[in-house]
Every structure is written in C-alpha cells, then in structure tokens.
Amino acid sequence: MSEVDLTIDSVGVRGDGVAQHDGKPVYVPFTAPGDRVRVRLSPDKDERRGEVVEILAAGERAKPVCRHFGTCGGCALQHLTDETYAAAKLGWLQGALAQHGFKDIEIAPLRRLASGTRRRARLALARDGEAVAGFHGRMSHAIVDMRECHVLHPALVALVAPLRRLAAEILPRRGKASAALTLGDGGVDVLLELSKAPALDGLEALARFAAEQDIARMSWRAGSTVAPVAQRRPVRAIFAGVAVDLPLDAFVQASAEADAVLSGLVLDAIGAPRRIADLYAGVGTFSFALAARAPVHAVEGDAEAAKALGQAASRANVADRVSVERRDLARRPLSADELARFDAIVFDPPRVGALAQSRMLAGSTVPRVVAVSCNPATFARDARILVDGGYTLAHVAPVDSFVWSPHLELVARFERR
Numbered sequence: 303m304s305e306v307d308l309t310i311d312s313v314g315v316r317g318d319g320v321a322q323h324d325g326k327p328v329y330v331p332f333t334a335p336g337d338r339v340r341v342r343l344s345p346d347k348d349e350r351r352g353e354v355v356e357i358l359a360a361g362e363r364a365k366p367v368c369r370h371f372g373t374c375g376g377c378a379l380q381h382l383t384d385e386t387y388a389a390a391k392l393g394w395l396q397g398a399l400a401q402h403g404f405k406d407i408e409i410a411p412l413r414r415l416a417s418g419t420r421r422r423a424r425l426a427l428a429r430d431g432e433a434v435a436g437f438h439g440r441m442s443h444a445i446v447d448m449r450e451c452h453v454l455h456p457a458l459v460a461l462v463a464p465l466r467r468l469a470a471e472i473l474p475r476r477g478k479a480s481a482a483l484t485l486g487d488g489g490v491d492v493l494l495e496l497s498k499a500p501a502l503d504g505l506e507a508l509a510r511f512a513a514e515q516d517i518a519r520m521s522w523r524a525g526s527t528v529a530p531v532a533q534r535r536p537v538r539a540i541f542a543g544v545a546v547d548l549p550l551d552a553f554v555q556a557s558a559e560a561d562a563v564l565s566g567l568v569l570d571a572i573g574a575p576r577r578i579a580d581l582y583a584g585v586g587t588f589s590f591a592l593a594a595r596a597p598v599h600a601v602e603g604d605a606e607a608a609k610a611l612g613q614a615a616s617r618a619n620v621a622d623r624v625s626v627e628r629r630d631l632a633r634r635p636l637s638a639d640e641l642a643r644f645d646a647i648v649f650d651p652p653r654v655g656a657l658a659q660s661r662m663l664a665g666s667t668v669p670r671v672v673a674v675s676c677n678p679a680t681f682a683r684d685a686r687i688l689v690d691g692g693y694t695l696a697h698v699a700p701v702d703s704f705v706w707s708p709h710l711e712l713v714a715r716f717e718r719r
C-alpha cells in the first residue's frame with residue numbers, strides 16, 4: 303500500500319475530504335480543506351480512498367463537539383470550521399445543479415438550524431456480552447455505544463441509557479433489535495423492532511420501561527406483526543395549529559424548527575394561488591399551512607399517513623379546505639389534465655425524487671411549482687425535466703435540517719415562462 307502526501311481541496315458529498323492525485327480525486331475521511339496529509343492509499347485502484355497516516359499541516363479544522371465523532375455514523379462534518387461547513391454544503395448543491403447544466407441559479411445562503419433538536423432516530427440495540435445502544439458506525443455494522451449525542455433532542459438522548467438496560471433485559475445473547483423514536487407533541491413514541499415476538503416476561507419489561515420512562519406510546523414489531531404495549535398519551539404533531547395523530551414510525555421533518563423554516567419558505571414561494579396541490583404530503587406538514595392561502599388537495603402514498611391527515615382535517619373543521627387522496631405518484635402521477643385544476647403545486651418526494659411526476663409537470667400548464675427535497679442529486683435531475691418542459695428555476699433555498707450530516711434539505715421555486 304503506497305503512501306503519498308496530499309492537500310485536501312474540497313469536501314465530497316459523503317463528507318470526506320477530497321484531494322487530487324495523478325489527475326483523479328482521492329477521498330480521505332475526516333480531513334478538511336487546506337489539510338496537508340500523509341495518506342495511505344487504498345489498494346483497490348478503482349476506489350480511490352485514502353486513510354490519514356499523519357496530518358502534516360492542519361487546514362480549516364474545528365474541534366468536534368462529540369467524543370464519538372469519527373466512529374459514529376451519525377455525523378460526518380463536525381471537524382470543519384463553521385464557514386467551511388456551510389461552504390461544503392452549498393458546494394454539494396452547486397455541484398448537483400451543475401451536473402444537470404444549471405450554472406447561474408440564484409441560491410440563498412444556507413439556513414442554519416440548531417443542533418440538539420432532531421426528533422426522529424432509529425437506534426440500534428444489541429447484546430453480545432454487554433448491551434449496547436446507539437447508531438451504527440460509519441460504513442460499518444458495528445454499533446457505537448452512545449454516551450452522548452449533540453444532534454438528537456435531549457428527550458431522545460435521555461432514553462439511550464434506559465434502552466441499553468432494556469436491551470440487556472430482553473435480548474438473547476447475540477440478539478439484535480432497533481428502536482424507532484419519534485418525539486411528538488405528547489412525548490416520545492417508541493417502536494421496538496424485534497426479530498421475534500417477545501415472551502411474557504419480555505412484554506412485562508416493555509410495559510415497565512414505558513411506565514418508568516413516561517413514554518407516550520410504546521409498541522413492538524416483529525416481521526409483519528405490530529402490537530401496542532402502552533398508550534399513555536396521544537402522539538401528535540401540530541402543523542399551523544392543527545393537531546395530527548402520528549401513525550407508527552410516521553415521516554415528520556427532522557425537527558420542529560425544520561417544520562417552521564420549510565413551511566415558511568414554501569409559503570414565501572407559493573405566491574397567491576387559487577387552488578394548490580400538495581404532492582407527497584405526508585401527514586400534512588405543509589398542507590395545513592398552505593390551506594390558509596387557498597384550498598389544498600393533499601396527495602400521499604402511505605395509507606396511514608393519508609388517513610391521519612384526513613382525520614386531522616375533519617377534526618379541525620378544515621376538510622372543506624384540505625381534501626386528501628391516497629395515491630402512488632410513482633406509478634400514477636397526476637396527469638397534465640389533473641394538474642390543470644391547480645395554479646400552484648408543492649411536491650416533496652422521498653430521496654429517490656419524483657421522476658414520473660416531474661415528467662407530467664413538464665407537460666402541464668401550472669404556472670408555479672415549489673419543490674422541497676432532501677436530495678440535491680435527484681432534485682437537480684427533476685429540475686432539469688421541469689426546465690426542459692418550459693419552467694424557469696427561479697430560486698433555491700438550502701436548509702441545514704440535518705446538522706453535521708452529509709444531508710441537505712432545500713426549497714425551490716419554478717415558474718412557467
């Protein structure tokens with residue numbers, strides 16, 4: 303394995319530092335732009351990875367806030383100065399846009415959100431000798447036993463040690479499980495994913511855990527079986543004053559602050575339409591806020607999410623402003639004719655993007671489209687389809703919903719030329 307001295311010049315989309323060697327990029331984890339490093343090159347010629355042997359001169363580095371940084375897979379970017387961090391995230395967006403031919407797009411400064419606010423997490427649990435609870439390691443199946451976390455909301459961090467004790471109690475030797483945690487308005491929702499249904503003493507341990515930790519709702523899932531353990535309070539999210547009962551393991555944005563910032567950007571971008579379609583609506587994060595502007599037709603593929611949205615609209619007496627349709631938009635996107643009923647569209651697809659729906663939008667007459675995306679690569683692909691269909695990409699606002707991770711959220715506005 304050969305060693306070379308390299309200078310890191312940028313940050314790649316997974317958070318690794320990038321240097322040029324023999325005219326090709328080499329990815330070096332946990333390095334920062336400006337670092338001069340001695341690197342052991344990976345023997346795999348195609349992979350172009352390097353491992354730091356020695357930092358010869360430090361570049362734009364900051365001291366990571368967490369003791370687990372470097373081993374835990376939760377964060378990739380705690381080692382950068384504030385400016386370099388923001389520039390790296392903006393650089394990814396610019397790079398993704400450039401790949402699809404967008405050169406001079408107006409990009410707003412990165413909106414920074416607070417750390418310690420993440421309200422959803424999937425923690426891995428295992429028992430092999432000692433019980434462990436935490437995120438998986440970076441590119442590894444090993445679990446990093448979490449003793450602190452600066453990303454998660456304190457209400458979730460407080461459950462890590464009790465979950466570790468629970469794992470010690472209920473898991474067999476070499477047993478594994480995971481805990482999907484969601485912090486709702488009434489407290490934490492815990493869904494334990496087990497390899498098989500718990501026996502009676504296991505169920506008792508789960509019920510005790512729920513009571514001792516004052517868990518709002520606790521359930522377990524094994525294969526296709528899902529069963530409640532305790533429901534002490536409703537698990538809700540509040541969107542524009544409307545309370546939605548969250549289904550188990552429902553999608554919600556990363557934090558309450560992310561909800562507010564993204565909804566604000568969507569409202570800023572939407573203008574003053576007469577009728578809006580909110581596609582990939584989830585449980586209604588944007589639907590209820592948008593309904594204050596104009597009637598909204600919310601379309602969502604997940605049956606439970608669509609049902610929760612519809613029930614919340616009825617309970618809040620806004621069903622005349624928010625109609626709900628369950629529909630798979632990948633297989634059955636809204637057609638150009640259906641889209642013609644609206645003068646503004648919001649779409650917020652999962653990471654794979656909205657290929658089929660973007661093709662339909664490209665052939666539509668809708669004057670304004672607002673995209674929300676958690677993946678700049680698929681966003682840029684879909685944006686190219688819209689622009690080739692006659693839209694202008696007028697504005698892009700990146701939002702740092704996932705602090706220190708290699709993820710980036712954005713809101714973009716398209717207008718028909």
Ligand SMILES: C[S@@+](CC[C@H](N)C(=O)[O-])C[C@H]1O[C@@H](n2cnc3c(N)ncnc32)[C@H](O)[C@@H]1O
Nearest residue numbers: 582583584587602603604630631632650651652
């Ligand atoms: C990124 S989330 C956005 C949800 C919502 N807009 C929000 O901000 O909370 C994407 C949503 O798309 C839904 N979804 C995924 N694939 C879909 C499909 N093929 N058709 C319709 N909805 C889909 C998911 O269930 C999820 O609710």
